[in-house]
Amino acid sequence: MSWQQKIDAALSERRSADTLRRRHAVSQGAGRWLIADGCKYLNFSSNDYLGLSQHPQVIRAWQQGAERFGVGSGGSGHVSGYTTAHQAFEEELADWLGYPRALLFISGFAANQALIAALMAKEDRIIADRLSHASLLEAASLSPAPLRRFSHNDTQHLARLLAAPCPGQQLVVTEGVFSMDGDSAPLRETDRAARAQNGWLLVDDAHGIGVVGEAGRGSCWQQQVRPDLLVVTFGKGFGVSGAAVLCSESVAAYMLQFARHLIYSTSMPPAQAQALSAALTVIRGEEGRARREKLTALIQRFRSAVSTREFTLADSQSAIQPLIVGENGRALQLADALRRQQCWATAIRPPTVPAGTARLRLTLTAAHEPQDIDQLLEVLHGAG
Structure with a gap:
């Protein structure tokens, strides 16, 4: 097998399993909002948990x-x-x-x-x-x-x-x-x-x-x-x-x-x-304490309202709130459905996570507002 054949086979295998990774070039992506291709999304994929990248x-x-x-x-x-x-x-x-x-x-x-x-x-x-x-x-x-x-x-x-x-x-x-x-x-x-x-x-x-x-x-x-x-x-x-x-x-x-x-x-x-x-x-300082308290309140707001009849919610009290959907294709479809409703979330699939546990890795931050969580919940309910 040549170098090119080896590369092509590996990529083809990823495509057929719905595990091919893709990057999206964004013009803004760390804070509350993500902007990509001229569209504005509520950002639920950032690890900027306290919103300090914009401070x-x-x-x-x-x-x-x-x-x-x-x-x-x-x-x-x-x-x-x-x-x-x-x-x-x-x-x-x-x-x-x-x-x-x-x-x-x-x-x-x-x-x-x-x-x-x-x-x-x-x-x-x-x-x-x-x-x-x-x-x-x-x-x-x-x-x-x-x-x-x-x-x-x-x-x-x-x-x-x-x-x-x-x-x-x-x-x-x-x-x-x-x-x-x-x-x-x-x-x-x-x-x-x-x-x-x-x-x-x-x-x-x-x-x-x-x-x-x-x-x-x-x-x-x-x-x-x-x-x-x-x-x-x-x-x-x-x-x-x-x-x-x-x-x-x-x-x-x-x-x-x-x-x-x-x-x-x-x-x-x-x-x-x-x-x-x-x-x-x-x-x-005091501002950091206030941001952590706000983040905790947003996490509780999300977890208390998300429908566990429609999704498997991981046992997490952190800013990372994974929704386990199982199949790779379904995770991709769910991410696409959220983006059509101006919510940006990333589908995580094997080999990053074990086979059969594809998920939306939702992250909440202190930059979010309560109405952002409510919008996410509404969109998830519709997609579910």
Whole structure:
């Protein structure tokens, strides 16, 4: 089979299974409204949970940072790309979350890949929740350490896997809030199981940080757990992009020597670090509290009124509200039906989610208004 035949066959297989992914070029897409092809839609696909991507204080901080530092960092942090803006935000973030150190990464994907690649050896073992993010599972699969998966949120299954003999170290991997189902991990029980076998716990809290917990400190703070490795990302609750690893002094020193994603990648723009600092100021303050309360009220409004006779609603109290429809084609049809009524929602299909669980991944944000939720519910009822 030639290269072209291989590519054509793979694409044909995706088309026939209704799993072919497509991108839509939008002229506005992070906030309450999404504009595509000149049409305006209520946006129920954004991860900008607190609406901070449009916040004037965050935008102004980025503009001021660009005027001071320029629009790029100019290099790896190990060469010339680590600025006082990066340093200040790392220190602010570590203090806020109660860790000795924070290391900034260009993305959550890069942070997860860097951690697992740098830390794990062939005599070690990775035990991950089956529904962990693709960046974690891919990194584990590429690692020399064997990967075992425990049933979703099943800490008894985790404990049994941890109890099996292992010549090296064991790393338990999970998320705070799961990106496709919107449910939360039982972090206290997970942490207890890991510590009983002298394992380390890595929590990716991409969808919890800024949104849950005291002052938005995330899922671990909410459940009073301090994992050995905490990954937080800034493309959701912070409304920007990038990520950070929270860890001990020794792990930070080790990562600075051996994390290739840090050493060989251009660091995030200093202006971005300044914008993230401004976003954190909002999250920690009274306005952040008000936005979280508004988001909680919108989630309750949606869940109390959506018809479970027409849809299977995932057990989620987060901003992620998946409607499970099962068949890939039906998920695509439902997304199209919503768009015809000026509501933008994305159909998520395998391999992103397990076969037979295609869904609309609806996301609610503090930028929405109660009437937006009512309109969504009305459209869903008609489509159902």
